[in-house]
Amino acid sequence: MICLGIEGTAHSIGIGIIKNNNGKCEVLSNVIKIYRPEKGGIHPREAANHHAENIADLINESVDKSKVDFSDIDLVSFSQGPGLGPCLRTAATAARALSLTLKKPIIGVNHCVAHIEIGKGTLENCTDPVLLYTSGANTQVIAFAEGRYRVFGETLDIGIGNCLDKFGRNVGLGFPSGPKIEQLALKGKKYLELPYSIKGMDIAFSGLLTAAEQYFSKGEKLEDICYSIQETTFSALTEVTERAMAHTEKNQVLLGGGVAANKRLRDMVQTMAKERGASFYVPTKDLCIDNGAMIAWLGSLMHNSGTRMKIEDTNIDQRFRTDMVDVTWRD
Numbered sequence: 001m002i003c004l005g006i007e008g009t010a011h012s013i014g015i016g017i018i019k020n021n022n023g024k025c026e027v028l029s030n031v032i033k034i035y036r037p038e039k040g041g042i043h044p045r046e047a048a049n050h051h052a053e054n055i056a057d058l059i060n061e062s063v064d065k066s067k068v069d070f071s072d073i074d075l076v077s078f079s080q081g082p083g084l085g086p087c088l089r090t091a092a093t094a095a096r097a098l099s100l101t102l103k104k105p106i107i108g109v110n111h112c113v114a115h116i117e118i119g120k121g122t123l124e125n126c127t128d129p130v131l132l133y134t135s136g137a138n139t140q141v142i143a144f145a146e147g148r149y150r151v152f153g154e155t156l157d158i159g160i161g162n163c164l165d166k167f168g169r170n171v172g173l174g175f176p177s178g179p180k181i182e183q184l185a186l187k188g189k190k191y192l193e194l195p196y197s198i199k200g201m202d203i204a205f206s207g208l209l210t211a212a213e214q215y216f217s218k219g220e221k222l223e224d225i226c227y228s229i230q231e232t233t234f235s236a237l238t239e240v241t242e243r244a245m246a247h248t249e250k251n252q253v254l255l256g257g258g259v260a261a262n263k264r265l266r267d268m269v270q271t272m273a274k275e276r277g278a279s280f281y282v283p284t285k286d287l288c289i290d291n292g293a294m295i296a297w298l299g300s301l302m303h304n305s306g307t308r309m310k311i312e313d314t315n316i317d318q319r320f321r322t323d324m325v326d327v328t329w330r331d
């Protein structure tokens with residue numbers, strides 16, 4: 001089966017084409033365009049306009065790169081939620097148009113579940129991991145239990161990527177700030193105390209963000225602040241992930257989301273895994289960030305396990321929760 005997936009939950013519009021080879025995911029193409037506001041944060045309407053302007057060209061580029069024809073595509077899938085309303089609607093509209101034009105079935109998928117399935121589909125031996133999903137808007141620790149992907153812990157306010165980007169914006173680093181903070185943190189030496197707030201299995205970042213900004217106004221070195229932000233937030237994320245692993249008795253951990261590109265985060269989670277005798281997995285960068293291939297892959301899994309959607313079922317859901325999905329494709 002060949003599936004074309006459209007990802008459009010937030011600042012990226014991505015098209016991916018995958019082939020489902022008996023349960024293994026072969027990525028045939030995976031192209032993406034990222035909306036970068038000139039200043040300020042992401043404005044949903046402007047991001048959606050960006051997606052609308054680029055989507056047709058991206059679909060053509062994706063088909064060209066995959067070396068398949070439009071007529072070879074068996075299924076169209078798209079990110080149904082969670083995400084920004086205007087962006088989701090743009091991706092869904094394109095998916096509906098493509099499905100009707102090609103006369104091929106359509107499936108809307110949950111974006112967070114796609115992050116976990118793409119790791120399982122592309123990484124050897126990664127079969128039942130706890131996912132630490134760290135992206136701009138979302139931060140969740142997810143694992144499979146009793147028929148669903150359950151959220152064991154999550155941010156109570158802003159996503160980790162959002163926290164890094166907001167801090168960066170306020171100190172003039174530009175968007176996205178995560179990679180710049182990572183570079184600056186390498187030169188940091190002094191650890192500055194920041195609020196470490198884990199509530200149960202959930203995490204909050206906004207208090208830390210305020211405290212970090214106060215250090216900046218007091219004239220602390222930016223390198224030291226970046227270092228301290230990373231050490232504090234990543235430790236908290238690693239702690240919650242470890243607790244989820246202990247609770248579920250799983251011995252695999254998988255990273256996903258744009259912040260998973262960060263070497264310090266990878267090192268911390270890998271060290272934790274090693275100490276528990278668990279395996280550590282991280283997909284290639286193009287499959288970690290928001291991308292169409294993961295949407296295509298989950299679409300194919302759902303379709304193969306019997307899921308069917310009519311056009312009327314393809315309304316987007318901005319608050320589509322990870323644990324709302326009935327996981328029919330695994331036992």
Ligand code: AMP
Pocket residue numbers: 012134135136137160161162164165176177178179182257258259260261262263288289290
């Ligand atoms: P996503 O929302 O999954 O597409 O990921 C985007 C987020 O990843 C943005 O908030 C970026 O700042 C963040 N990000 C990307 N690369 C890095 C990095 N090397 N370190 C930390 N954060 C990063």
Ligand code: MG
Pocket residue numbers: 111115135138257258289290
């Ligand atoms: Mg994502």
